[in-house]
Amino acid sequence: MLRKEKIKELRIFAIKIRMETMKEIGNLGFGHVGGALSIADTLAVLYGEVMKIDPQNSQWEGRDWLICSKGHAGPAIYAALGLRGFFPLEELQTLNKPGTHFPSHCDRNLTTGVDMTTGSLGQGFSLAVGVALGHRMDKRTNYTYLILGDGEIQEGQVWEAASYAAQSELDNLIVFVDCNKKQLDGYTRNINDLRDIAQKFASFGWHTQDIDGSKVAEIHEGIEKAKAAKGKSSVIVLNTIKGKGWSFAEDAISNHHMTINKDQMDEALYELEKELEEVEKE
Amino acid sequence: MKATIAETLVKEGKEMRSVYCQSLIDLARVDKRIVVLDADLLSSIGMLPFAKAYPERTFNVGIQEANMIGVAAGLSATGKIPFAHSFAPFATRRCFDQIFLSCGYAKLNVRIVGSDPGVTAAFNGGTHMPFEDIGILRTVPGITILEPTDSVMLRNLVEQVADLYGVFYIRLIRKNATKVYQEGSSFEIGKAVQLREGSDLTIIATGIMVEEALKAADTLVEAGIFARVVNMFSIKPVDEETIIKAARETGAIVSAENHNIINGLGSAIAEVIAENALVPLERVGVQDQFGEVGSVNYLMGRFGLTAGHIVEKARKALGRKAEMQIQYKE
Incomplete structure (x- = not known):
């Protein structure tokens, strides 16, 4: 269980991740707003509390790994890494500019602290299974965390990897499904509805949880429970809101990839700033 | 090597x-x-x-x-x-x-x-x-x-x-290959192996087509045609130096591969000679077709992958080489 102060700290961290994400995308003028904002609370718990990492030594052998298979959430990952001191925050403003170390989709060869290259949906899962198997072979105690999108799990490769992870009894792999209900073309339920995600994983033999993915305390508790499930791979279905933190994005039907002008960025930052003030006052 | x-x-x-x-x-x-x-x-x-x-x-x-x-x-x-x-x-x-x-x-x-x-x-x-x-x-x-x-x-x-x-x-290949190299041989990735010297043309082959290339060279010798035979086992990186040398010294090339002639060894050779030393090239391989069921022998005949097909293409390449030489003289 997290202490009250820690919960507050992580909530503040999540808001800051959203603010930095909006600055990255806003200054560029376009980007994957929705799915970056929806995963910020989980990133805050992972990078702010749970994960063993060393910002001074991103390749530290004993570190926990995070593979963001929904690679388009890169800007939120970069924000979390920057806030944790992996690189100067101002570098984030080079997002997608020529020669940048911060591309739209995660790239292990470009960004300090990014553990895997992703972007073609579904592939990060198999990579994560391989990484977790490798760590187990070396008898390491570190964890591999994987973030999938709820649209992404329409990919067949996801279920290939899910069945093999279960077969391998990979209990050093913890998977999050960012269930923000939408994909590029609209609501997942209208396009190709995977229905009960936790049940699907459960039928493959996974330890499953279904939680509120915008509550840092719940996310933390979910990870603790996942770690306690020995001999089983664990999935946490995060019920989230696509575009969370900026009302305009939350309300937009199409918020996977958005064009943003200066005024909109300021509006988003104003809202997040107010939220930050409120949490700090608590 | x-x-x-x-x-x-x-x-x-x-x-x-x-x-x-x-x-x-x-x-x-x-x-x-x-x-x-x-x-x-x-x-x-x-x-x-x-x-x-x-x-x-x-x-x-x-x-x-x-x-x-x-x-x-x-x-x-x-x-x-x-x-x-x-x-x-x-x-x-x-x-x-x-x-x-x-x-x-x-x-x-x-x-x-x-x-x-x-x-x-x-x-x-x-x-x-x-x-x-x-x-x-x-x-x-x-x-x-x-x-x-x-x-x-x-x-x-x-x-x-x-x-x-x-x-x-x-x-x-999973089953028995034809022995081409003696025990203890070593190879360098990106470097082809010249299996036979020849000055009239060069047959560049890979995989099971190496044996066919050697047999074709034997047949050609009987007709007084001396074919160089090269085993291009490294398809990427391809051995550009050996291909250019073959083009310059023998003036004609036949490629031989157990693959579609599109974007296989023949294409790789075509890219090299087109940019460096243009000579007639004939490609032995599958002529843009799907496979079908049958014994290896049957399929090699069916898809044009035999020593006989190499000989045929070699004669065609030599004819084109002679034509080019006449044009050049004119």
Whole structure:
């Protein structure tokens, strides 16, 4: 269980991740707003509390790994890494500019602290299974965390990897499904509805949880429970809101990839700033 | 490179797969990082002895090639040295995006073994008969594509790629190859082996077509035509120097491959000579067709992959060479 102060700290961290994400995308003028904002609370718990990492030594052998298979959430990952001191925050403003170390989709060869290259949906899962198997072979105690999108799990490769992870009894792999209900073309339920995600994983033999993915305390508790499930791979279905933190994005039907002008960025930052003030006052 | 040529062409006593398996067992004994992956074809590729010797280093993912390639790439990210096998069409065509991104673009360290190339898929038929695997993979930046000719070369190349970093594709026949090289021969990736000297034209062959090329050269000698024969086992990187030298010194080239002539060895040679030393090129290979079921012998005839077809193309190339020389003189 997290202490009250820690919960507050992580909530503040999540808001800051959203603010930095909006600055990255806003200054560029376009980007994957929705799915970056929806995963910020989980990133805050992972990078702010749970994960063993060393910002001074991103390749530290004993570190926990995070593979963001929904690679388009890169800007939120970069924000979390920057806030944790992996690189100067101002570098984030080079997002997608020529020669940048911060591309739209995660790239292990470009960004300090990014553990895997992703972007073609579904592939990060198999990579994560391989990484977790490798760590187990070396008898390491570190964890591999994987973030999938709820649209992404329409990919067949996801279920290939899910069945093999279960077969391998990979209990050093913890998977999050960012269930923000939408994909590029609209609501997942209208396009190709995977229905009960936790049940699907459960039928493959996974330890499953279904939680509120915008509550840092719940996310933390979910990870603790996942770690306690020995001999089983664990999935946490995060019920989230696509575009969370900026009302305009939350309300937009199409918020996977958005064009943003200066005024909109300021509006988003104003809202997040107010939220930050409120949490700090608590 | 120190390759000694066998004196006579005979089938080897050992199957390629047993040599592949033994090579990996020997490598794994001294290098703990070696791991093996398969998609439910461990027994087909003769790897059960490896799986028995190193169960904790054998990952049979079941029938899911795309996942296998990703898992292999993930294992390599933790320092392991994976060899991942399936039949060539499934190891390449079925999981191209995984090879391209999870292995190539991510700059990870993966060896992919595709067995039963081209007509050697025989009675598995058209669905299992890859005439396109080289073509697909040639477009992956930085990949190395190797087609071992016999078991001596296979063992040498497997030992080499275990120590290198990058993405490698080994195009492997499972059964008995024809012996081309003496024991102890060694090879250099990116360097072709000249098997026979000749000045009238050059036959550049890979895989099972090396034997056909040598037979074709014998037939041509009877007609007073001296063909140089080159084994281009390294299809990427291709040995540009040897190709340019062959073009300049012999003035005509015939390529021979157990693959579609589109985007295979013949295409690679065409690219090199078009940019460096333009001479007539004739391509022996599958003429943009799908495979079908049958014995290897039947299929070689059916798809134009015999010594006879090479001889025919050699005569055509020589005719074009003579025409070019006349035009040049005029």
